[in-house]
Amino acid sequence: MDFLNALALITNYILLPGFTYGSQLALGALGVTLIYAVLRFSNFAHGELMSFGAMICILFTWLGQSYGISFGVLPTALIFLPIAIGFTAIYCFFIEKFVFAYYRRKKSDPIIFLIASIGVMFFTAGLIRFIIGPSDQNFNDGVRFIFNVREFKAFTGLDEGFGLKTSQAITILTTIILCSVLFVFLNKTRTGKSMRAFSDNEDLALLSGIDPNKVVLLTWVIAGGLATFAGVLYGLDKIYKPFIFLQMLLPIFSAAIVGGVGNPIGAVVGGYVIALSELFVTFAYRKVLAYLLPESMEPAGMMQFLSTDYKFAVSFIILVIVLIVRPTGIFRGKTI
Amino acid sequence: MKKIFATLLALCLLNTASFSDVKLGIILGFTGPIESLTPDMAAGAELAIDEVNKAGNFSMGKVSGVRADSTCIDSSAATAAAERLITSDKVNGIMGADCSGVTTAILQQVAMANGVVMISPSATSPALSTVEDNNLFFRTAPSDARQGQVVADILKEKGLKKVAISYVNNDYGKGLAASIEENHKAAGGTVTISAPHEDDKGDYSAEVGALAQAGGDILIVAGYLNSGGKGIIQASLDSGAFDLFFLPDGMIGESLPKDIGSGLNGSIGTVPGTDSPGAAKFGDMATAAGFKSGPFAMESYDAAALMLLAMEAAKSSDSQAYKGKIMDIANAPGEKIFPGDLKKALKLISEGKDVDYVGASAVELIGGGESAGNYAQIEVKSGVNETVAYR
Numbered sequence: 001m002d003f004l005n006a007l008a009l010i011t012n013y014i015l016l017p018g019f020t021y022g023s024q025l026a027l028g029a030l031g032v033t034l035i036y037a038v039l040r041f042s043n044f045a046h047g048e049l050m051s052f053g054a055m056i057c058i059l060f061t062w063l064g065q066s067y068g069i070s071f072g073v074l075p076t077a078l079i080f081l082p083i084a085i086g087f088t089a090i091y092c093f094f095i096e097k098f099v100f101a102y103y104r105r106k107k108s109d110p111i112i113f114l115i116a117s118i119g120v121m122f123f124t125a126g127l128i129r130f131i132i133g134p135s136d137q138n139f140n141d142g143v144r145f146i147f148n149v150r151e152f153k154a155f156t157g158l159d160e161g162f163g164l165k166t167s168q169a170i171t172i173l174t175t176i177i178l179c180s181v182l183f184v185f186l187n188k189t190r191t192g193k194s195m196r197a198f199s200d201n202e203d204l205a206l207l208s209g210i211d212p213n214k215v216v217l218l219t220w221v222i223a224g225g226l227a228t229f230a231g232v233l234y235g236l237d238k239i240y241k242p243f244i245f246l247q248m249l250l251p252i253f254s255a256a257i258v259g260g261v262g263n264p265i266g267a268v269v270g271g272y273v274i275a276l277s278e279l280f281v282t283f284a285y286r287k288v289l290a291y292l293l294p295e296s297m298e299p300a301g302m303m304q305f306l307s308t309d310y311k312f313a314v315s316f317i318i319l320v321i322v323l324i325v326r327p328t329g330i331f332r333g334k335t336i
Numbered sequence: 337m338k339k340i341f342a343t344l345l346a347l348c349l350l351n352t353a354s355f356s357d358v359k360l361g362i363i364l365g366f367t368g369p370i371e372s373l374t375p376d377m378a379a380g381a382e383l384a385i386d387e388v389n390k391a392g393n394f395s396m397g398k399v400s401g402v403r404a405d406s407t408c409i410d411s412s413a414a415t416a417a418a419e420r421l422i423t424s425d426k427v428n429g430i431m432g433a434d435c436s437g438v439t440t441a442i443l444q445q446v447a448m449a450n451g452v453v454m455i456s457p458s459a460t461s462p463a464l465s466t467v468e469d470n471n472l473f474f475r476t477a478p479s480d481a482r483q484g485q486v487v488a489d490i491l492k493e494k495g496l497k498k499v500a501i502s503y504v505n506n507d508y509g510k511g512l513a514a515s516i517e518e519n520h521k522a523a524g525g526t527v528t529i530s531a532p533h534e535d536d537k538g539d540y541s542a543e544v545g546a547l548a549q550a551g552g553d554i555l556i557v558a559g560y561l562n563s564g565g566k567g568i569i570q571a572s573l574d575s576g577a578f579d580l581f582f583l584p585d586g587m588i589g590e591s592l593p594k595d596i597g598s599g600l601n602g603s604i605g606t607v608p609g610t611d612s613p614g615a616a617k618f619g620d621m622a623t624a625a626g627f628k629s630g631p632f633a634m635e636s637y638d639a640a641a642l643m644l645l646a647m648e649a650a651k652s653s654d655s656q657a658y659k660g661k662i663m664d665i666a667n668a669p670g671e672k673i674f675p676g677d678l679k680k681a682l683k684l685i686s687e688g689k690d691v692d693y694v695g696a697s698a699v700e701l702i703g704g705g706e707s708a709g710n711y712a713q714i715e716v717k718s719g720v721n722e723t724v725a726y727r
Binding site: 144150165278279283 | 505529531532533534536537538539541542543545546548549550551562567570574575576
C-alpha cells in the first residue's frame with residue numbers, strides 16, 4: 001500500500017507532467033533537429049515559430065467560438081490546428097524566401113544563418129506582440145480532467161493519487177502519432193528518402209536529380225507544422241504567453257543536442273531526458289521516502305536536491321555533461 | 337517645420353507654466369507595471385485639489401497639480417522626474433510616489449536634498465517605516481508589516497495552523513512573506529515551507545511539487561494575480577496539491593476568480609479597504625467626476641487633501657513649516673473630516689480649531705507617519721470576491 005502511495009505521488013508530480021513537458025520539448029526539438037540536418041544551421045527562431053503557430057490557432061479558435069463551433073469534451077483549438085499549420089508553413093515559406101534563400105545562394109557559413117535566424121526570431125516576436133499582445137491567453141475550453149486526484153483517491157482508496165488532464169493525454173498521444181508518422185515518412189517514402197539523402201551529402205543528392213528547392217521548402221513546412229503542434233499543445237496544457245517561448249529555446253536546444261543533433265530519434269529521447277531530469281532533480285522527496293522507509297528513518301527535511309529556482313540550470317548541466325562526455329549526443333548525431 | 341516646432345514648444349511651455357500660488361507634484365507610474373491603476377490615483381489627487389479651489393477659502397490662493405511619471409520601476413527616471421518637479425515646476429509638496437522602490441529613491445535623492453514633503457498613497461514596503469526621512473515622508477497606505485498581522489489574525493480565527501507560502505521573488509513578495517511568517521509563528525502556527533516563484537513562466541508544476549510535499553492546510557500566495565500567482569494556483573488545483581488559498585492584496589481582482597473558476601471558491605484574502613462612511617462618499621464623488629474609485633485612489637485623494645490642510649494649518653506652503661502639521665491634521669482630536677468636507681475643514685483650521693482628517697480611507701497616521709491600515713477581509717463565493725469583514 002505504501003509503495004502504491006509513493007508511486008501515485010511520483011506519477012502525479014513527476015511522471016505525468018514530465019512526459020507531457022517532454023513531449024512538447026520533443027516536438028520542438030524535432031523541428032530544430034530537422035532544420036539542422038537538412039538546412040545545416042541552428043534555427044533560433046524555432047521558439048517563436050511555435051508561438052506564431054499557437055497564436056494563429058488561438059485567433060481561429062476565437063473566431064470559431066464566436067460562430068458557436070465547439071469540439072465537445074476536447075479543446076476547440078484542435079479543429080483549427082490544420083489551419084494554423086498552414087499559416088505557419090506559409091510564414092516559414094516567406095522567411096525562407098526573403099531571408100535564408102539569399103544566404104543559401106551565397107553559400108554562407110552556418111554561423112551567418114544562425115545570426116540571421118536570431119534576426120527572424122526578434123522580428124517574429126515583435127509581430128506576435130503586435131498581433132495578439134504580450135499578455136497571456138487561456139484557450140483550453142474542453143473538459144479539464146479525464147479524472148482528477150480526488151476521483152482517483154475515492155476510486156482506489158489510496159491516500160495519495162494522481163489526476164490525468166485531458167491536455168496531458170492529448171499531448172502524449174499526439175506526440176506518439178506524430179513521431180511514428182514522421183519516421184515512416186523519413187524512412188519509407190521517396191520524398192523522405194530524398195530529404196535524408198540531401199542531408200547526408202548535398203552534392204551527391206543534387207547529382208542524383210533531387211530538386212534542392214523542393215527539399216528545402218518541404219523541410220520548412222514540416223518544421224513549421226511540428227512547431228505549431230508543439231506551441232498549441234504547450235498552450236493547451238499550460239498557458240499561452242508570448243514571453244515563455246524565448247525561455248523554452250534553451251531546453252529545446254538541450255534536448256536536440258543531448259539526443260544527438262540532426263538525429264530525429266535523438267531529439268525525441270532528448271526531450272524526455274531533459275524534461276524528466278528537470279523534475280526528478282528539483283522534486284522534494286520527503287513524502288515519498290516517508291512512505292517507502294520504515295517509520296524510524298522518516299526524513300525531517302524536504303529531501304530536495306536542488307531548489308526549483310534552478311530548474312533551467314538542469315538543462316544546462318546535462319548539456320555541458322553531454323558535450324564533455326559524448327559530444328555527438330546519445331544517438332550519435334553530427335558534431336557541432 | 338521649424339516654425340511649427342517653435343509653436344509647439346511655446347504651447348508646451350505655456351501649458352506647464354501655470355499661474356497658481358501653490359503647486360502639488362503628482363508623481364505616479366503612468367507607464368510601467370501598474371499603469372492601469374495610476375490614472376484613477378492621479379484623478380483622486382486632482383479631485384482634492386479641485387475641491388480646495390472650489391471652496392475658495394484656502395488662504396494661499398489657487399492650487400494646481402503637476403503630473404510626472406515615476407515609471408514604478410526605474411529609479412533614475414523617477415528621480416529625474418522628481419528633480420524636474422522641484423527645480424523647474426517649483427512644487428510645494430509631492431503626492432507620490434507609487435511603488436516602494438522608486439519612492440525610496442525619490443525620497444533619499446530628491447525630496448530630502450531639497451527639503452520637500454512627500455506623501456505616498458501606495459508604497460507599502462516595511463522598509464519605508466524606518467528609513468531616514470527628516471520627517472518629510474508620510475504615507476496614506478499601510479505597511480505590509482501590518483498586512484502580515486492581519487493575515488495571521490485571520491488564519492488563527494479560521495483555525496488554519498499549518499500553512500505553506502509561495503511568494504513572488506521581489507521586494508513586495510519577500511517582505512510580505514517574511515511578515516506573514518513572523519506573525520503566524522508568533523501566533524503559534526507553523527509554516528511548512530516558504531518558497532519563491534518567478535513571474536512570467538509557463539509552467540509552475542515543479543514549484544507546486546515542492547510546496548505539495550511540504551503540505552499544509554492552506555497555501556498563501558503572495559504574488560500577482562495576472563502572473564505567477566495565478567500560475568501557482570492553477571498548477572496546485574491541477575495536481576490536487578492544495579484546494580484552499582490565501583490571497584493577499586496583490587492577488588485580489590475580478591479577473592482571478594473568473595480565470596480560475598470554481599476551484600477558488602472558499603479561498604480567503606485581504607485587501608486595503610474600509611467601511612468608513614468616507615469610502616462610500618468618495619466613491620460617489622469619483623463617479624461624479626468621471627473616474628473609478630479603484631485601488632489606491634482613495635489614498636491619493638487623502639494624501640493631497642492632507643497636504644493642503646497642513647499648509648492651511650501652518651499658514652505657509654513651505655515644506656519645513658507644514659511638515660509638522662500633517663500628523664495633527666490626520667489624527668484626533670478634532671472634528672471628523674470626510675471627503676467633500678474640505679471647505680469646512682479649511683474654515684475650522686483658519687478659526688484655529690482642531691480637525692481630525694478621516695478622509696476616504698479612514699486615515700490614522702501612526703509611527704513615523706504611515707497609515708495604521710484598514711483591510712477588507714475577502715472571501716471568494718461562487719466566483720466573486722466578497723467582502724465579509726473589515727479589520
